[in-house]
Amino acid sequence: MKIVVCCKAVPGAVTDVEVAPGGKALQFQSQFQAMNECDEYALEEACALKRAYGGEITALAMGPITTQDILYLALAKGADQALRIDVRVQDPQVASTVLAAALGKMEFDLVLTGTQSRDTLASFVGVAAAARLGLPFAFAVTEVEKDGEQSIKVRKELGGGRFADIRLGLPALLCVQTGIQPLNFVPPGRMLRARAQPIRSLSLTELGLTEEEIVPRGYRYQSVSPPERVGRVRFLEGATPEIAAALLARIRAAL
Amino acid sequence: MPHPMQGDVLVIAEHWKGEPEGVTLQMLTKGRELADSGGVGLAVLVLGHGLDDVVEVLRGKGMDTIWVLDDPALARAGGGVEAHAIAEAVRAIDPGLILIGYSLVGMELAPAIAVGLGVTAMTNCVDVGIEDGAVVVTRPFFDGTQHAKIVLEGKGPPLVALQGGATPTVGLGATEVAVRPVAVDLSAVPARGQVLEVIEEAVSDVDITKAEIIVAVGRGIGGKEKIAVIEELTQALGGLMACSRPLVDLGWLGRERQVGASGKSVAPKVYLACGISGASQHLSGMSDSRLIVAINKDPNAPIFQVAHYGVVGDLLEIVPALTAEARKVAG
Ligand SMILES: Cc1cc2nc3c(=O)[nH]c(=O)nc-3n(C[C@H](O)[C@H](O)[C@H](O)COP(=O)(O)OP(=O)(O)OC[C@H]3O[C@@H](n4cnc5c(N)ncnc54)[C@H](O)[C@@H]3O)c2cc1C
Ligand SMILES: Nc1ncnc2c1ncn2[C@@H]1O[C@H](COP(=O)(O)O)[C@@H](O)[C@H]1O
Numbered sequence: 001m002k003i004v005v006c007c008k009a010v011p012g013a014v015t016d017v018e019v020a021p022g023g024k025a026l027q028f029q030s031q032f033q034a035m036n037e038c039d040e041y042a043l044e045e046a047c048a049l050k051r052a053y054g055g056e057i058t059a060l061a062m063g064p065i066t067t068q069d070i071l072y073l074a075l076a077k078g079a080d081q082a083l084r085i086d087v088r089v090q091d092p093q094v095a096s097t098v099l100a101a102a103l104g105k106m107e108f109d110l111v112l113t114g115t116q117s118r119d120t121l122a123s124f125v126g127v128a129a130a131a132r133l134g135l136p137f138a139f140a141v142t143e144v145e146k147d148g149e150q151s152i153k154v155r156k157e158l159g160g161g162r163f164a165d166i167r168l169g170l171p172a173l174l175c176v177q178t179g180i181q182p183l184n185f186v187p188p189g190r191m192l193r194a195r196a197q198p199i200r201s202l203s204l205t206e207l208g209l210t211e212e213e214i215v216p217r218g219y220r221y222q223s224v225s226p227p228e229r230v231g232r233v234r235f236l237e238g239a240t241p242e243i244a245a246a247l248l249a250r251i252r253a254a255l
Numbered sequence: 256m257p258h259p260m261q262g263d264v265l266v267i268a269e270h271w272k273g274e275p276e277g278v279t280l281q282m283l284t285k286g287r288e289l290a291d292s293g294g295v296g297l298a299v300l301v302l303g304h305g306l307d308d309v310v311e312v313l314r315g316k317g318m319d320t321i322w323v324l325d326d327p328a329l330a331r332a333g334g335g336v337e338a339h340a341i342a343e344a345v346r347a348i349d350p351g352l353i354l355i356g357y358s359l360v361g362m363e364l365a366p367a368i369a370v371g372l373g374v375t376a377m378t379n380c381v382d383v384g385i386e387d388g389a390v391v392v393t394r395p396f397f398d399g400t401q402h403a404k405i406v407l408e409g410k411g412p413p414l415v416a417l418q419g420g421a422t423p424t425v426g427l428g429a430t431e432v433a434v435r436p437v438a439v440d441l442s443a444v445p446a447r448g449q450v451l452e453v454i455e456e457a458v459s460d461v462d463i464t465k466a467e468i469i470v471a472v473g474r475g476i477g478g479k480e481k482i483a484v485i486e487e488l489t490q491a492l493g494g495l496m497a498c499s500r501p502l503v504d505l506g507w508l509g510r511e512r513q514v515g516a517s518g519k520s521v522a523p524k525v526y527l528a529c530g531i532s533g534a535s536q537h538l539s540g541m542s543d544s545r546l547i548v549a550i551n552k553d554p555n556a557p558i559f560q561v562a563h564y565g566v567v568g569d570l571l572e573i574v575p576a577l578t579a580e581a582r583k584v585a586g
Binding site: 014019118121125139140162163175177178220226227232233236247251255 | 271276360362363365367374375376377378394413448449451455456467468500501503517518527549566567572
């Protein structure tokens with residue numbers, strides 16, 4: 001099975017978050033970047049599928065040069081090759097356009113993405129890319145198996161303790177849920193070897209897209225700030241034993 | 256440029272076994288408010304096959320129109336066909352704003368509907384309103400530590416996916432409701448996804464939905480072996496231990512203890528959240544709890560938005576102190 005896994009580099013803790021001039025993006029400072037959590041699970045599932053059915057895995061990430069780090073991690077984890085789209089995009093609708101354009105130039109049986117990225121929290125890009133390419137899709141997938149030459153059977157979460165088993169024709173796109181496989185630890189030696197591998201990159205022009213096509217449309221950020229405490233939270237302060245006593249009193253009063 | 260809303264507010268209903276889901280009722284409450292402030296009607300779209308029961312329940316829940324798309328092709332349709340059906344129905348209905356739940360089902364459908372219609376979509380919204388005639392949403396970024404307010408100004412009706420639990424459900428007065436069929440030709444749509452079976456999880460021995468006190472542990476615990484600290488507090492308080500999703504994913508605790516959109520919904524008398532950030536998918540499973548107490552070292556953690564009492568600090572310090580206090584009082 002030829003599998004493409006979409007991996008996103010996401011910032012860790014962020015500071016100085018502001019609306020960028022023009023109102024089309026958020027700008028911020030962050031210390032480090034990591035592979036988005038559910039994308040790690042997607043990659044792990046790709047490795048499991050490759051072990052079961054053979055084939056090859058391509059890790060695909062869109063982002064500036066710093067994004068390479070997560071692609072090395074993907075190679076260390078078991079991807080056969082890595083491809084970076086050299087575009088910086090925040091907007092999920094645009095991200096899905098660019099990823100769909102890249103996927104449109106690739107050969108695959110299956111595309112795996114995560115369910116949600118921790119910066120935009122959108123849960124949008126995977127299914128939107130599938131829709132743009134006319135691929136069958138499933139969201140929040142927890143099990144995948146082959147089911148004939150040109151189809152797979154997957155289990156997906158419906159929420160509220162319900163699941164659906166569905167059959168999809170290949171090629172298809174699956175948004176993989178966290179926990180689908182246990183995450184394997186990557187030994188430092190493998191990481192070092194991965195860093196010696198080349199990573200191809202593709203520009204916007206090579207994808208046949210223009211700058212104009214990656215301008216976010218249809219909205220404008222008005223403001224950004226830590227959440228307003230619409231709630232009624234009262235913070236308890238003081239020495240730990242005092243806090244404990246005060247908390248317990250409130251808990252008892254509520255019973 | 257923002258322009259006044261033209262056309263109804265349309266809620267895409269989610270239902271199971273003839274009952275609308277909670278998030279649908281919440282959207283109807285919100286939708287009524289928006290429709291009234293925009294001077295338009297409130298409509299709901301129900302789709303599937305064999306819809307009489309859910310239409311009956313929905314009647315009198317405050318909407319002006321119920322659009323019914325009943326087609327045998329939708330009985331076992333995959334997400335692609337469903338999204339296509341919704342997009343086509345929306346074209347026929349021509350609303351001013353589309354509301355869908357940011358539930359697992361909505362997460363799958365919303366992007367495909369938006370692409371199908373070519374409209375602006377905003378998912379994971381905690382609020383939606385109308386300001387100066389424009390639709391304005393509030394949604395989280397960066398693990399929920401920031402909220403952005405966003406003005407929608409695109410062409411066509413925007414699609415807004417609202418978090419479950421973001422709006423309370425208000426019992427709406429009965430209105431005169433028109434039930435109208437909407438037909439979409441699905442015969443030509445390639446069905447490359449088909450539902451084989453829907454499975455409901457069996458009830459387990461540990462039933463957190465019945466607990467009066469829940470002590471819930473999140474990734475902030477920092478290690479499997481430290482969960483004992485939470486277990487001790489749970490015992491001292493006489494409650495049940497629950498958790499956020501990552502602990503289940505890591506294999507630290509069983510699925511039966513997971514609270515949230517893809518776990519259980521609980522509403523105990525006391526919910527004590529320890530080291531849980533409060534992602535929307537967690538909140539939607541516990542925000543109805545009577546008393547919510549949160550311990551988190553990050554004062555901006557979104558859990559504090561639903562908490563009644565909060566402690567900003569290290570749970571490994573606070574929790575043992577609370578256990579000692581509970582034992583002292585009990586003993
Ligand atoms: C489709 C979908 C479905 C999902 N379903 C669910 C679901 O059903 N249930 C669910 O819970 N999640 C669900 N999630 C995941 C959800 O989005 C979050 O990722 C998850 O809830 C985060 O869990 P957490 O709060 O334990 O961990 P984190 O978000 O990592 O938060 C850990 C928190 O602990 C705090 N902390 C760290 N150390 C300490 C310390 N020593 N003392 C005090 N505080 C500390 C940190 O400040 C942080 O706020 C779902 C996601 C998706 C995309
Ligand atoms: N820049 C990107 N590069 C690669 N994959 C991405 C990118 N943005 C989003 N994705 C994929 O889309 C999923 C959902 O992201 P989102 O819609 O932003 O929540 C992620 O888990 C990734 O698998």
